[in-house]
Amino acid sequence: MWDAEHVSSLVSPLVDHAEVKSRIQAIAASDSPVIRVREVGRSLEGREVWDVTFGTGPTTVLMWSQMHGDEPTATSALFDIYEYIRLHEKEPAVQQVLSALTVHTVPMLNPDGSERFQRRNVQSIDINRDALLLQTPEGRLLKSLRDELNPAVGFNLHNQSWRTTVGKPPKGAAISLLSVAYDEERSVSPGRLLTKRLGAVVRDALEPFALGRIGKYDDSFEVRAFGDNLTLWGTPVLLVETGPWPEVNPDPMLLRLNYTALIHALHALADGSVHKADAARYDSLPENQTGGFYTIIRNVSIVTGTGIPSFTGDVGLVANRRVRIEDGKRVLVTQHSIDDIGDLRTAGGLFEVDGAGKVLAPLRPGAEVGTELALPAGKWDSTIVVGAPANVMMLAPLPDGRYRVERVFRGTT
Ligand SMILES: [Zn+2]
Known part of the structure; x- marks a missing residue:
């Protein structure tokens, strides 16, 4: 109805x-x-x-x-x-x-x-x-x-x-x-x-x-x-x-x-x-709990961009909706940020992403789904750390040592 x-x-x-x-x-x-x-x-x-x-x-x-x-x-x-x-x-x-x-x-x-x-x-x-x-x-x-x-x-x-x-x-x-x-x-x-x-x-x-x-x-x-x-x-x-x-x-x-x-x-x-x-x-309704995530990318190899070696874990993203007034009109903006990194098996995400066999890295300028690229060594301009905007990309390794972008997540949608 x-x-x-x-x-x-x-x-x-x-x-x-x-x-x-x-x-x-x-x-x-x-x-x-x-x-x-x-x-x-x-x-x-x-x-x-x-x-x-x-x-x-x-x-x-x-x-x-x-x-x-x-x-x-x-x-x-x-x-x-x-x-x-x-x-x-x-x-x-x-x-x-x-x-x-x-x-x-x-x-x-x-x-x-x-x-x-x-x-x-x-x-x-x-x-x-x-x-x-x-x-x-x-x-x-x-x-x-x-x-x-x-x-x-x-x-x-x-x-x-x-x-x-x-x-x-x-x-x-x-x-x-x-x-x-x-x-x-x-x-x-x-x-x-x-x-x-x-x-x-x-x-x-x-x-x-x-x-x-x-x-x-x-x-x-x-x-x-x-x-x-x-x-x-x-x-x-x-x-x-x-x-x-x-x-x-x-x-x-x-x-x-x-x-x-x-x-x-x-x-x-x-x-x-x-x-x-x-x-x-x-x-008998179950009681509410807190600490859920918007997106959890599980079991992924994390390249933080801070220069430390990569490691495997889960990355939990949270989303907050805001309304901005632009030219007198209301515009809805969703901000996604990295809220937790590590073993998040006890937590739930509204969206669950299986990262097994994949690499998660900070989003590179110009990268889109399908882009093939090499990962630079050392420190990057943006990083995967708790509190940062969730501008990240999930990558599939290619036989030549490069990577293909499979998914892109953006800090503002
Ligand atoms: Zn209220």
């Missing part, structure tokens, strides 16, 4: 406040009988924050996305969910959602952070550590929405580091869940039981697409965080974190997973099936 019906941009980090605003205005102009839009406040720099609401039922749900400005996936997924509701509003399953639930959604809580593609707001405060002091206008807005609506359940929608892994051997954690605790004892109140059951619903919905890539967070109580405090204030919260996906363009699949997770959760809340879900399906 998502493939046929989504309206979201396929590269969610490129969606800025202006795009959210134009989509919100289009919803408002459509005079939809089921989807309402209202401005609920402004960011510190004066950007609008909206609540998009559907349904008129007795159970109130609150979802908010992009409290961290560089965590955009669920923002686009929410616009796809509004479209799902709009397209299917006459069908019994959506009628049930609209009559059982009132769903309030804040698609972009931290527009100033989004504008800079940074986690924090313009005060450099992490809004998710401002639930008690309420020094950020965005945090105050979320608190006042909670107090106004007193939702039965909340969904706190984020992205997590691409280094997050799950399972053994470790795989990149595409989606991680947390039934948020409200005390040091991690007590299970009826509200926490509900979010555990919702976690089970989401797990069951996503496993056909992301088996082995769904994890859960350690449920330690964080006294300053919104999820923990909303749960304490009477709105139990399910945290949903979107992580990496092993494709060069991961956003479409990550959007699909968000869309599927949220639609299943809404239907389970609306038809009551959530109360029959088995919380053990949440509890």
Whole structure:
């Protein structure tokens, strides 16, 4: 359904406040009988924050996305969910959602952070550590929405580091869940039981697409965080974190997973099936770990370019996505760097490269796949060392002592 019906941009980090605003205005102009839009406040720099609401039922749900400005996936997924509701509003399953639930959604809580593609707001405060002091206008807005609506359940929608892994051997954690605790004892109140059951619903919905890539967070109580405090204030919260996906363009699949997770959760809340879900399906999710790599080149002979003899090992590369503003437009850049060298057998990579029988060396100027070259002795201009940009080439030895370039990795893509 998502493939046929989504309206979201396929590269969610490129969606800025202006795009959210134009989509919100289009919803408002459509005079939809089921989807309402209202401005609920402004960011510190004066950007609008909206609540998009559907349904008129007795159970109130609150979802908010992009409290961290560089965590955009669920923002686009929410616009796809509004479209799902709009397209299917006459069908019994959506009628049930609209009559059982009132769903309030804040698609972009931290527009100033989004504008800079940074986690924090313009005060450099992490809004998710401002639930008690309420020094950020965005945090105050979320608190006042909670107090106004007193939702039965909340969904706190984020992205997590691409280094997050799950399972053994470790795989990149595409989606991680947390039934948020409200005390040091991690007590299970009826509200926490509900979010555990919702976690089970989401797990069951996503496993056909992301088996082995769904994890859960350690449920330690964080006294300053919104999820923990909303749960304490009477709105139990399910945290949903979107992580990496092993494709060069991961956003479409990550959007699909968000869309599927949220639609299943809404239907389970609306038809009551959530109360029959088995919380053990949440509890038995494997816990997240960290330290995964974007690419691991294994068992390769490494020519470092620093003048030392070559040696055999694994090379782990990490990737970080940044959005730059160039000529007023958002441009997505991925920076790859060398993060570890040695025996990385306990680690996982989103992309695994078998380097057996091959040589890894710093990328030579002009070298491309198919280039044949000799390797200079001594020190090179660029080197393979931890912390360096991942400008490297994988080589196959030729009988004449030269090498053919088989793969090229670049530090910026
Ligand atoms: Zn976050």
